[in-house]
Amino acid sequence: MSKKSKIFLSGVVEGFYGRPWTMSQRKELFSREQKWGLNAYLYAPKDDYKHRMYWRDLYSLEEAEQLMMLISAAKEHNVEFIYALSPGLDITFSNPKEVAALKRKLRQVCEFGCRSFALLFDDIETEMCASDKEAFSSFAEAQVSVTNEVFLHLDEPHTFLFCPTDYCAAFCSPSVPLSAYLKTVGEKLHAGIDVLWTGPKVVSQDISVASIDEVSAVLRRPPVIWDNIHANDYDPQRLFLGPFKNRPTELIPKLRGVLTNPNCEFEPNFVAIHTLATWCKSSYAHKDVPMDGDDGSDYNPHNALQLALTDWLVEFSRANQPDGSGARGSKRDEEEPMQTDGYEPGPKDNPLYTAEPLTLADLTLLAELFYLPYEHGPTALVMLQELHWLRSDLESEKGEEWRRRAEKFDDMCGAVVRMFNRLSNVPNRIILYDLYNYICDIKSGVTMAKAYVKTLGGRTPHPALALSDDPEPWGFRGALSGEFQRMLPSHGNRDLFRSPPATRVYTIRPCTPKDQLEVMKIFKEMQTETQQKVELVGDRLVEGHVTPTQNCSLILDDASGVCGYVFALSDAKTAMTKAQYPETILQDFPSVMTLQIHSKVPDHNAVKRLILQVLSALRDSGSRGVFSEFRSNDRRMLDFLKTLDVFQVLKVDGLPTNLVMMGAKL
Helix, strand or coil, X not given: CCCCCCCCEEXXXXXXXXXXXXXXXXXXXXXXXXXXXXXXXXXXXXXXXXXXXXXXXXXXXXXXHHHHHHHHHHHHCCCEEEEEECCCCCCCCCCHHHHHHHHHHHHHHHHCCCCEEEEECCCCCCCCCHHHHHHCCCHHXXXXXXXXXXXXHCCCCCXXXXXXXXXXXXXXXXXXXXXXXXXXXXXXXXXXXXXXXXXXXXXXXXXXXXXXHHHHHHHCCCCEEEECCCCCCCCCCCCCCCCCCCCCHHHHHHCCEEEEXXXXXXXXXXXXXXXXXXXXXXXXXXXXXXXXXXXXXXXXXXXXXXXXXXXXXXXXXXXXXCCCCCCXXXXXXXXXXXXXXXXXXXXXXXXXXXXXXXXXXXXXXXXXXXXXXXXXXXXXXHHHHHHHHHHXXXXXXXXXXXXXXXXXHHHHHHHHHHHHHHHHCCCEHHHHHHHHHHHHHHHHHHHHHHHHHHHHCCCCCCHHHCCCCCCCHHHCCCHHHHHHHHHCCCCCCCCCCCCCCCCCCCEEEECCHHHHHHHHHHHHHHHHHHCCCCCXXXXXXXXXXXXXXXXXXXXXXXXCEEEEEEEEEXXXXXXXXXXXXXXXXXXXXXXXXXXXXXXXXCCHHXXXXXXXXXXXXXXXXXXXXXXXXXXXXCHHHHHHHHHHCCCEECCCCCCCCCEEEEEEEC
């Protein structure tokens, strides 16, 4: 085969962060790739020390033996084994000893029988050291220079891949066509070296033909797609079992290849790899013109998913244990699980538990619950829509439609629980254990949702599932990471199912002097609405006569600008020109808070987060309570605050009738 004749690379990149796959799993992968018509495997596990962190270190005799066996297994299954090295964390490009170390390491792997290689410079700092700045005009030039030298040293391998630091459009400044980094790569990287690319983003929802044409023009070669659509190493609560989709098959003749970087767990990748193989075998893989069909090819994601799940169902029935032993000793045992030998319950005894077999419908439900990064499967979406309607339609007084839809939601939750039970009893325990944490989590989630709907309908759920102020630990999920996320202003705005009308993105940030005009505008609008000329302690904070306590002046804004504010002072007396309120009140509520939210803000959650953030700062300052004053006819704000359940109306002796005081204990 000539140097110019290159096959379309299709297969898998083991390039995620986390525990690498085992040697036996990789061999199983090669078998599946051969069976499904895929031809490549890129070895690049981020947490293999000698791939990335200790890239200079040669492999030991035992490690070498393992790699040789793996390379040999790939060849036996007609899979091209591509060994990748990731030296970018600490390499000095201008140091000849570093380049020699690269050559030595790859030459060792070459001696193992490997003939295809890759150098990866992804996810690293872009600042060059002083030595490299003296030797190279840019970071791209440094990478390309070393890559070209290694490529030539290895006698120009037939397959040699280069992963740039700017490996997706989102990283390119100012854009893909104008990227100086990509321009250098395109102009100076050896023509025999192919470039990896993830698409518009690190995890790309869609990869269009136009976007590939654009980057190919800059790189002066078609890219190899490193596809992260099924990668889950960035979120331990997510698993992706949906089909390979949103990549038109018209891309195939415009690419050098596609490698999927899938879930960290090996067994659930059956679907990702199977559907990629179906995509690669579409009409565009062999023709230059589209076939008849809706998308110009014979690839349909839904059909591809069903094909994959049908084949996967067979794997679940194969007895398999993590220690390599079979779960049961015969085909009959696999088909008819026996709980015990010889025991038959009497007429008054409990009947034996019989495990129901897993069905294709169960696997379809599983895939739709754990679909893709940017979309839920159809069943998951319906469940979210039904729960949203059931909790929102309280005006219907639980009429016939509410009861019917509550029953439908209950049935859908029941199907998830039944799926969990059937999965828990499959003979193939290896697949089960890769799935278990995820299916346990979703079972718990829908069970709590089911209990909540029962409560809305006037029924009493099991005590362990009751919604209360003191729930069991499974009633508040997400641990520390979840609590951090809920404090962030963007929390929830990228949920795949968003409850209308809360689609506006709000930001909570410190107030700056530049905000004063907008703050005063909202303040004066409130005064115009209420038409009451009464002086409040909090007004002095808004007008700038008194400086709020540190971390107690926050702004709420959206795309149109400032739409709310909260200012607070830990010692309210310092803002008073006279003794305005009884000392007994100030003993329990020594701090003052003033706030106004524009009428255009419908999102109570955003406002509640704004207030709670200031309350937290007051608590940190040592305050034990805070009061807030409102003009009595400011009904909009008073009603709004009552829905938040943060403040309570205070009874204050001698308070003017045109004032209302609300307070919160800290």
